[in-house]
Each structure stands twice: as C-alpha cells, then as structure tokens.
Amino acid sequence: MTMQSVTLDKQRLLDWYRQIVLIRKFETKCDELYREKRITGVYLHLYSGHEAVGVGSVAALRQDDHVITAYRDHGIALARGMDPNRAMAEMMGKRTGVSGGKGGSMHLASRELNFWGGYAIVAGHLPLAAGIALKERYTDTDNVVLCLLGDGSSNNGYFHESLNMSAVWDLPVVWLIENNFVGMGTRIEDSSGQTELVKRAIAYGMKEGPRVDGQNVIEVYDAVSEAIDYARKHGPVLMEALTYRYKGHGVSDKQFDEREDLRHELEDWEANKDPINILGSILRAQDSDIEPELTRIAAEADAVVAEAVEYAENSPAPTYDDLINNIYVG
Numbered sequence: 001m002t003m004q005s006v007t008l009d010k011q012r013l014l015d016w017y018r019q020i021v022l023i024r025k026f027e028t029k030c031d032e033l034y035r036e037k038r039i040t041g042v043y044l045h046l047y048s049g050h051e052a053v054g055v056g057s058v059a060a061l062r063q064d065d066h067v068i069t070a071y072r073d074h075g076i077a078l079a080r081g082m083d084p085n086r087a088m089a090e091m092m093g094k095r096t097g098v099s100g101g102k103g104g105s106m107h108l109a110s111r112e113l114n115f116w117g118g119y120a121i122v123a124g125h126l127p128l129a130a131g132i133a134l135k136e137r138y139t140d141t142d143n144v145v146l147c148l149l150g151d152g153s154s155n156n157g158y159f160h161e162s163l164n165m166s167a168v169w170d171l172p173v174v175w176l177i178e179n180n181f182v183g184m185g186t187r188i189e190d191s192s193g194q195t196e197l198v199k200r201a202i203a204y205g206m207k208e209g210p211r212v213d214g215q216n217v218i219e220v221y222d223a224v225s226e227a228i229d230y231a232r233k234h235g236p237v238l239m240e241a242l243t244y245r246y247k248g249h250g251v252s253d254k255q256f257d258e259r260e261d262l263r264h265e266l267e268d269w270e271a272n273k274d275p276i277n278i279l280g281s282i283l284r285a286q287d288s289d290i291e292p293e294l295t296r297i298a299a300e301a302d303a304v305v306a307e308a309v310e311y312a313e314n315s316p317a318p319t320y321d322d323l324i325n326n327i328y329v330g
C-alpha cells in the first residue's frame with residue numbers, strides 16, 4: 001500500500017490514533033502505579049515516545065506472522081491486540097495476567113497473538129527471533145518475524161551471531177532497530193563507531209532497509225510493509241526507526257531531572273515530533289470536523305485504562321501451585 005492510499009484511509013488512521021493514544025495513557029498510568037508501589041519490580045520501562053514505531057510496524061504484519069521484542073514491551077503487546085486488562089494484571093503480578101502474573105512488565109507474551117515477549121537480557125531475544133524464522137523457513141511457510149530491538153542491542157555478540165546466521169540461511173526476519181540514540185545513559189556516539197546502524201547490513205550481506213521517522217506512523221507502516229514483503233520472499237532486512245524515549249531508561253532513572261541539555265532535547269521532541277500530534281495533524285488536515293472524534297477516542301482510552309486497573313486490582317495473586325507450575329526439572 002502506498003503512502004497516498006493509507007493517508008486517504010481515514011478509518012485506518014483513526015484506529016492507529018486510538019492505539020497510540022491508548023498506549024500513551026496505559027504507560028502514564030503504569031508510571032503512576034509504579035510510583036505508588038501498586039506495580040512493583042526492579043524496573044519499569046515505558047514505551048512513551050516510541051508508540052508510532054510499535055503501532056506502524058505491527059500493523060504491517062499478518063496474524064500468522066510473529067513479533068518479538070525486548071523489555072520495553074507494553075506498547076508492542078497492545079498494538080498486537082493484547083487485552084489491556086490482562087496486560088495490566090500481568091504488570092501487577094496477578095494470576096489473570098498474560099503470563100500468569102509470573103513475568104511482570106518485561107515478560108508480556110501471548111502464544112495466540114504470536115507475540116513472543118518481552119526479554120530482559122539486552123539482545124537475548126535476537127537468537128530467538130532467528131530461531132522462530134528458521135522454523136518457518138524449515139516448515140515451508142511464508143510467515144515472517146518482526147524483531148524490534150534497541151540501538152543498545154547492536155553492540156552485543158548476539159546481534160552479530162543472529163544477523164549473520166539470518167543472512168546465511170535467508171531467514172524471513174525484519175530486524176527493526178528502535179533507535180532512540182541512547183542505551184541506558186550512554187549516547188550512541190559514545191558506544192558505536194558507525195551510528196547509522198542500517199549500514200551494518202552490508203557486513204552481513206543482507207538487505208539494507210531505510211532509516212525512517214519513527215514518530216510518523218504512516219512512514220513506519222509503509223517502510224515496514226515493504227521490508228516484510230522483501231523478507232517473506234527473499235530473506236532478512238535491517239532497518240531503523242528514529243525515535244525518542246520520553247522517560248528515563250526505567251521509571252526510577254532521573255536522567256531528565258539531572259541533565260538540563262537532555263531536558264531541552266526532550267522538550268523539543270515532545271513539542272515538535274510527538275507521534276500523537278503528528279498523526280492528529282494529518283487527520284485534522286484531512287477533515288476539519290474531526291476534533292470531537294479525537295476527543296472521544298482519548299476519553300475511551302481513559303476508560304479502557306481505568307477498567308484495566310480495576311480488573312487487575314480485583315484479580316487474585318498466583319497461588320503456591322501456580323508458583324511451582326511450568327518449572328522444568330532435569
């Protein structure tokens with residue numbers, strides 16, 4: 001589908017707007033719940049700022065394709081269609097959560113959605129993405145794997161091994177780097193000689209995809225659709241979406257409180273490159289009477305999040321039997 005046809009498809013754009021707004025509100029609520037210790041755990045990594053990457057890329061997948069990501073996973077799970085109630089229950093460690101309350105924030109997953117998680121070890125999910133793609137190649141399907149990864153993953157050995165083998169075996173993977181220019185507190189120019197990460201494709205003999213504006217959901221969708229089409233027919237693609245993380249690495253990270261330069265950078269992204277504003281402007285330009293609909297979408301997202309919190313809070317904790325379930329003993 002071309003940019004032109006998507007731009008004209010108002011219902012589809014409204015659906016993406018709904019998803020992006022829902023993710024933003026879900027994350028804002030999680031931030032609040034974490035500070036109140038109603039969500040616990042060592043870390044909580046929010047997707048605020050990145051929403052258009054998850055929504056645009058996942059929209060390009062078929063149901064029988066796969067998606068896998070790292071620990072900044074809530075937004076991608078919701079974009080793939082995860083029930084917000086069960087996602088929130090997982091955040092609170094409840095039995096009704098998608099992983100039975102035993103995974104938490106970094107381990108949302110759903111077999112039904114072919115959404116394979118949620119991984120805490122940087123780049124640890126890349127070999128899994130290659131493995132899923134190998135299974136698909138081996139069983140002669142044309143299903144594709146979308147693997148989202150942070151720029152910080154790109155200097156880990158797993159990155160090299162996984163990208164190399166995916167090229168050797170022509171695996172149907174789209175390696176989509178969510179480049180927010182920082183890994184925890186280290187800027188990309190302090191950790192990578194080549195900061196244009198797609199250029200590494202040449203070293204693996206795989207197709208170099210584009211670097212897209214990760215704040216524009218239409219651009220992400222168009223570029224990932226093309227990459228998926230290529231991966232389905234020929235093999236892996238490495239591409240980047242340029243984006244920005246609105247919160248610290250985790251909720252307790254105070255980088256924006258402590259660094260004035262970063263605060264200015266954040267303010268610039270929020271004011272001029274926010275994915276909600278960008279898509280909102282496109283919709284307003286198409287239809288000058290759309291404002292009430294956008295307001296209604298925001299109110300509905302508030303209601304969905306409120307219901308998710310209520311569902312999670314009223315859900316039981318895992319039992320002792322749950323705790324010792326799914327444990328493999330040699």
Ligand SMILES: Cc1ncc(C[n+]2csc(CCOP(=O)(O)OP(=O)(O)O)c2C)c(N)n1
Pocket residue numbers: 072120121122123149150151152153154180182183184245249
């Ligand atoms: C193998 C490994 N090394 C170090 C860490 C600690 N760590 C957690 S996140 C992170 C940075 C990752 O940055 P990036 O991949 O760019 O993702 P982002 O948080 O920006 O989305 C590091 C070093 C880890 N979890 N795993």
